[in-house]
Amino acid sequence: MKYVNEYRDADLVRGVIAEISRTVTRPWTMMEICGGQTHAIVRHGIDQLLPPEIELVHGPGCPVCVTPLELIDKALAIASQPDVIFCSYGDMLRVPGSHADLFSVRAAGGDVRVIYTPLDAVRIAQENPDKQVVFFAIGFETTAPANVMSVVQAKALGLTNYSILVSHVRVPPAIHAILGSPANRVQGFLLAGHVCAVMGYWEYPPLAEQYGVPMAVTGFEPLDIVQGILTNVRQLEAGKTNVENAYPRAVTLEGNQPAQKMVRQVFADCDRKWRGIGTIPASGWRLRPEFAQFDAESRFDVGEIHTEESPLCIAGEILRGMKKPVDCTAFGTECTPQHPLGATMVSTEGACAAYYHYGRGLHDG
Amino acid sequence: MCLGIPGKIVEINESGGLKMGKVDFGGITREACLEYVPEAKVGDYTVIHVGFAISLLSEEEALASLATLQEIIDLEEELGVGSSDEAQA
Ligand code: SF4
Numbered sequence: 474m475k476y477v478n479e480y481r482d483a484d485l486v487r488g489v490i491a492e493i494s495r496t497v498t499r500p501w502t503m504m505e506i507c508g509g510q511t512h513a514i515v516r517h518g519i520d521q522l523l524p525p526e527i528e529l530v531h532g533p534g535c536p537v538c539v540t541p542l543e544l545i546d547k548a549l550a551i552a553s554q555p556d557v558i559f560c561s562y563g564d565m566l567r568v569p570g571s572h573a574d575l576f577s578v579r580a581a582g583g584d585v586r587v588i589y590t591p592l593d594a595v596r597i598a599q600e601n602p603d604k605q606v607v608f609f610a611i612g613f614e615t616t617a618p619a620n621v622m623s624v625v626q627a628k629a630l631g632l633t634n635y636s637i638l639v640s641h642v643r644v645p646p647a648i649h650a651i652l653g654s655p656a657n658r659v660q661g662f663l664l665a666g667h668v669c670a671v672m673g674y675w676e677y678p679p680l681a682e683q684y685g686v687p688m689a690v691t692g693f694e695p696l697d698i699v700q701g702i703l704t705n706v707r708q709l710e711a712g713k714t715n716v717e718n719a720y721p722r723a724v725t726l727e728g729n730q731p732a733q734k735m736v737r738q739v740f741a742d743c744d745r746k747w748r749g750i751g752t753i754p755a756s757g758w759r760l761r762p763e764f765a766q767f768d769a770e771s772r773f774d775v776g777e778i779h780t781e782e783s784p785l786c787i788a789g790e791i792l793r794g795m796k797k798p799v800d801c802t803a804f805g806t807e808c809t810p811q812h813p814l815g816a817t818m819v820s821t822e823g824a825c826a827a828y829y830h831y832g833r834g835l836h837d838g
Numbered sequence: 839m840c841l842g843i844p845g846k847i848v849e850i851n852e853s854g855g856l857k858m859g860k861v862d863f864g865g866i867t868r869e870a871c872l873e874y875v876p877e878a879k880v881g882d883y884t885v886i887h888v889g890f891a892i893s894l895l896s897e898e899e900a901l902a903s904l905a906t907l908q909e910i911i912d913l914e915e916e917l918g919v920g921s922s923d924e925a926q927a
Contacts, residue, residue, distance in 0.1 A: 476844040476883055476895055477864075479904055488911030495914075562888065590889025592856075592871060612888075615842065618874055619890040622856075629855065667842045670885055670893035693842075700907065722900040723885055723893045732874040732892060 476722070480694030487522075489699040493706050494524040501709050502528045502658050503702065504651070504794045506644055507665035508535030508822025509693055515827040517695045527702065530658065530794035531827075533647050534665050536612040537564050537820035538792065539747040540640045542780040545570040548609055548638055550775035552578045552585050558601060560594040561609040563587040568819045571780045591623035591637075598627065598635040607769045610637040614668045617641055617758065618732035621739035624760070624767045636769040639759055642745050644668050645676045646756035651793050652684040659794045661705040663691040663698070666720040671736075673728025677716045685714050692720040739764055748816055749782075749789030783808075786815035791824055798825040799834030842885040844895055845870075847878055861886055 479485075505511055511531045514520050520529050533539050549570045552559035559575070566575040566587065579585040584604075588594050591608055598606035610620040620637065627635040644665060651657055664674060669690045681688050687708035691701030701719045708715060718724055736758070745757025760768050785803040790796040798804050798817070808814040810826055817823035821830075828834060845861035850872065852858065857872040861884065868889075872878050875891045883895040 475846070476900060479900075485904075485907055485911065488914060489907060491914055492910050589868075590871070592889060615887050615892065618892060619871070619888045622871065622873065622890070626854065626856070667885060667887060667892065670842070696907065700903070719903075721903060722896050729874055729892055731876060735874070 477694065480692070480696040482696065486695045486699055489696065489703055490522050490524075493527065493699065493703050496703070496706050496710055497524055497526045498710060500526045500528065501660050501706065502530060502794070503661040503663060503705055504530045504532045504659040505663040505691070505698075506532040506534040506648070507663075507668070508532075508538065508820065508824070509667075510663060510665070510691065510698060511535070511824050512822055512827045513693055513695065514698060515831045515833060518831075519695060519698055523702070527706065530797065531791065531824035532651070532662075532794060533747060533750065533792040534613060534644065534668075535792075535817065535820050535822040535824075536616070536640075536642065537568055538788065538816040538823045539642060539750065540565070540568070540611050540816070541746045541748045542571060542782060543746070543778050544638065544640050546778045546780055547770070547775050549573055549575065549578055550778070551607055551638065551769060551773045552583045553581070554773070556604050558584045558586060558597055558604050558606045559609070560586050560588045560597060560606060562611070564820050564822075565609055565611065567813070568816050569813060591619050592626065595623050595626045595630070595632070595635060598632050599630065602634060604634060605772070606635050607773075608635075608637045609640075611640045613642055613644060613665070614672045614736075615665075615670075617736045617740065618671060618729070621736050624739055624764055625735065627767060628764070633766075636767050636772045637760070638769040640745070641740065641758040642747060643756055643758065645680060646753050647747070648677075648680055650750070650753045650756070652680070652686060654793065656793075656795055659686070661686060661709055662688040663701045663705065664688050664716070666690060666692040666697070666724060669720070669724045669728065671729050671732050673726050673733075674716055674718065674724065675726055675728075681714050681716050687714050688716045690716070690718045690720045690724050692723065747792075749786070749792055751789075783814040788815040788817040788825070791817060798828040801825070805829060805835045842887045842892065844883050844885055847872070847880055847882050847884060847891075850878065850880055859891075861891070
C-alpha cells in the first residue's frame with residue numbers, strides 16, 4: 474500500500490539504525506509519547522535493534538490507559554441504566570473499573586455497543602428516539618475533531634437524546650508535568666505524529682526550550698520511528714533543543730486548522746485527572762457551556778463514586794517514564810491481559826500489554 | 839484508536855450536510871468524514887482517525903524524506919560501514 478510499504482523497508486530501517494549507532498557517543502533516554510508508537514516499537518523489536526546507549530521509555534499517550542477509574546465507574550453506572558444505549562470505542566470495553574467492565578455490563582443485559590466512529594452514535598440516537606444514547610468520548614487531540622463533530626451534528630439535528638461522557642486529554646501539559654518532575658529521566662521526546670497532524674507542533678518549542686530537551690515529530694511505521702530517534706540523537710549529541718519534524722508527509726507546523734477551529738468551538742480547557750498520574754492543570758478538554766445539554770455527566774446523576782486501584786500496579790510510574798513494565802512485581806503473574814490489574818495491561822496501546830504480547834521480560838528465569 | 843491508517847480517497851459525496859467519502863485501505867473500502875480536509879480530491883491519500891480524515895499526505899514530502907534516508911545509507915556503504923554497528927574510529 475502506498476505510504477506504508479516504503480516505510481517498512483527492512484534495509485532502510487537497518488541503515489538508519491546503523492547511522493544512529495555511528496552518531497551516538499553517550500547514553501540517552503528518550504520517551505515516545507504515543508501508545509501506538511510503543512506498540513510498534515515493541516512489535517518490530519526496534520528497542521532491541523538500537524545501540525545499547527539508547528533507552529526508550531514509554532509515555533502516557535494511551536487514552537484508554539489514562540482515563541480515570543472514576544470515569545470508567547461512571548460509564549459503567551450509566552451503561553447499566555435501562556433505556557440507555559452506551560456507545561464506546563472497542564478498546565474501552567475490557568478496561569476494568571473498580572468492580573466490573575463494560576463487557577460485564579453487557580452480559581448483564583446492558584445495551585453496550587462498539588462503534589467505529591462517533592457519527593455512528595449520532596445515527597443510533599436518530600434511530601432510537603425513545604432511548605438515551607451516550608457516547609464515551611475519550612482520547613487525545615487525535616479523536617477530538619471526530620468527537621466534537623458528533624455533538625455539532627446532534628445539535629444541528631435537534632437531538633435531545635444524545636450526550637457524551639467526556640474524558641479528553643492533551644499532550645503538551647503531560648510533557649510539562651513529566652519534565653517538571655524532580656524524578657524525570659527523559660532527555661528527548663518522540664512527539665505523537667497524529668496528535669501533531671491535528672494540532673500542528675507550534676505548542677512544543679517553548680517546552681523544548683524551557684526544559685532543554687529536543688523533540689521530533691514522529692510517525693508510526695518502523696522507518697518513521699527510527700528516523701525520529703535519529704533526529705533526536707543528532708540533536709542531543711550536538712547539544713541542540715529544537716523541535717524537528719520527522720513526519721513531514723502528514724504534519725505541518727500549523728496542523729489542521731478547520732479541525733482545531735471546530736474543537737475550540739465545542740471544547741474549553743479544564744484540569745483533568747490522569748489515571749495513575751493524578752490531576753494535571755489545564756490538561757484536558759470539556760464541553761463549553763453552550764453545549765452543556767450534551768454533557769452526560771450532568772444528564773445522569775450517578776451519585777458518589779468511590780474507586781479503588783490495585784495496590785500492586787505501578788502504571789503511573791510507567792506512564793511517566795520512571796519505570797518499565799518488567800519492574801512491576803505483578804507483570805505476567807497476577808496481571809495478564811486476561812486478568813488485567815491496570816489499564817496499561819488492557820489496551821493494545823498500553824506498555825504492559827505490548828511487553829506481554831511480544832514476550833518482553835517474561836522468561837528471565 | 840490512535841493508529842491512523844493512510845488510505846486513498848476513491849469517492850467524495852455529501853451526507854447529512856457533511857463532506858463524506860469512500861477511502862480505500864489497500865483493498866478494504868470504508869466511509870469517512872472529509873469535513874476537516876475541505877481541499878481533498880479523489881486520488882489523494884489521507885490519514886483517517888475514528889472515521890475522520892485529519893490530514894492529507896504530501897507526496898512531495900514523502901519522496902523527499904525517503905531520498906534523504908537513502909542518501910544516509912548510500913553514504914554508509916561508500917564509507918564501508920554498511921549495516922555494522924561499529925563506527926570506524
Ligand atoms: S503489569 Fe499490570 S499491575 Fe503491573 S503496572 Fe502493568 S498494568 Fe499495573
